[in-house]
Amino acid sequence: MTLVSSNEQMIREQIESRGIRDPRVLSAFRSVPRELFVPSIARGEAFEDNPLPIGCGQTISQPFIVALMTERLKLAGHERVLELGTGSGYQTAILARLAGTVYSAEIEPRLAATVRARLDSLDIHNVVLRLGDGVEAFRDEGPFDAILAAAAAPEMPEPLIEQLAEGGRAILPVGRDVQVLWFVERKKGKLERTPMEPVRFVPLR
Numbered sequence: 298m299t300l301v302s303s304n305e306q307m308i309r310e311q312i313e314s315r316g317i318r319d320p321r322v323l324s325a326f327r328s329v330p331r332e333l334f335v336p337s338i339a340r341g342e343a344f345e346d347n348p349l350p351i352g353c354g355q356t357i358s359q360p361f362i363v364a365l366m367t368e369r370l371k372l373a374g375h376e377r378v379l380e381l382g383t384g385s386g387y388q389t390a391i392l393a394r395l396a397g398t399v400y401s402a403e404i405e406p407r408l409a410a411t412v413r414a415r416l417d418s419l420d421i422h423n424v425v426l427r428l429g430d431g432v433e434a435f436r437d438e439g440p441f442d443a444i445l446a447a448a449a450a451p452e453m454p455e456p457l458i459e460q461l462a463e464g465g466r467a468i469l470p471v472g473r474d475v476q477v478l479w480f481v482e483r484k485k486g487k488l489e490r491t492p493m494e495p496v497r498f499v500p501l502r
């Protein structure tokens with residue numbers, strides 16, 4: 298097996314070639330070295346086309362899935378974004394490059410503890426991190442222009458998408474064994490829900 302050896306190769310072969318074309322999204326990926334978010338023991342596999350273990354039974358998401366979810370949010374730069382499941386902070390860093398402020402919650406203290414230093418090392422300062430259940434952690438800061446969840450609720454988590462502002466967009470995995478990525482938009486007060494594709498995320502806790 299030959300390993301994908303650079304961030305640039307990963308972007309070209311797994312992201313651009315599969316149809317992600319938004320130049321802002323691609324440049325965000327170029328400015329966030331994925332190897333910084335992978336445990337040192339897995340550095341050699343940092344750019345592989347799959348999720349990787351990051352400890353505590355959790356994973357850093359597959360690069361293409363991070364790109365797909367990010368592109369779908371169509372961030373222009375001013376948005377307030379809620380992220381559920383900080384994990385390694387990789388998706389957080391990408392969102393921070395594209396939005397105004399990212400509010401990111403992680404339920405596992407041992408993962409949350411390492412993220413601030415990684416973001417600081419990339420000069421990313423527009424991220425608010427909180428420890429706790431992402432469905433409730435930032436209720437005082439909402440509503441949000443965009444919401445992204447990295448852990449799958451068994452059913453559509455209404456209390457989460459309730460926090461979507463008018464005109465806002467959410468992307469989140471839903472399901473147990475079989476999960477689907479859903480895209481939700483609030484238009485004229487109504488929630489429009491569109492199923493996208495089958496995915497595999499860790500379960501929401």
Ligand code: SAH
Nearest residue numbers: 357358382384385388404430431448501502
């Ligand atoms: N995008 C992250 C993915 C992390 S995996 C990355 O690429 O690194 C999903 C994360 O969601 C895990 O770290 C898990 O601990 C966290 N999680 C699960 N349930 C949660 C909840 N209710 N609130 C906040 N975080 C949660």
